[in-house]
Amino acid sequence: MFRRCLAAYLVFVSAHALLGCGGPKADPNETSPQALYDQHCAKCHARAGQPGGPGIGGSRGPDISKTGREHDAKWLADYIRNPKSVRPDARLMPAFEGTLTEAQIQALAEHLAAQK
Secondary structure, three states, rough: OOHHHHHHHHHHHHHHHOOOOOOOOOOOOOOOHHHHHHHHHHHHOOOOOOOOOOOOOOOOOOOOOHHHHOOOHHHHHHHOOOOHOOOOOOOOOOOOOOOHHHHHHHHHHHHHOOOO
């Protein structure tokens, strides 16, 4: 009985060591706009059925899939960096200055501005 438990434990530990717990780690220097969106935006802005979105319904944040119709890349970069700098009433959107590099903020803003 002890041998079976030990064997099962070793298989479990080996599988986790090979597969890694929690999936691949995000590269903190990643500037791919889609990767940045997936990592930092999707959990609040993705719609049902979209990667990172809820199973049904909407998310906490507004749909930003067509945000380029209303805002240019400069406005979006300022908003991503510090939402209250352009909208003093912004309550739920976190400031990403210090979390994202300036290059990441610019890449994400340009990606979102292209969404029309």
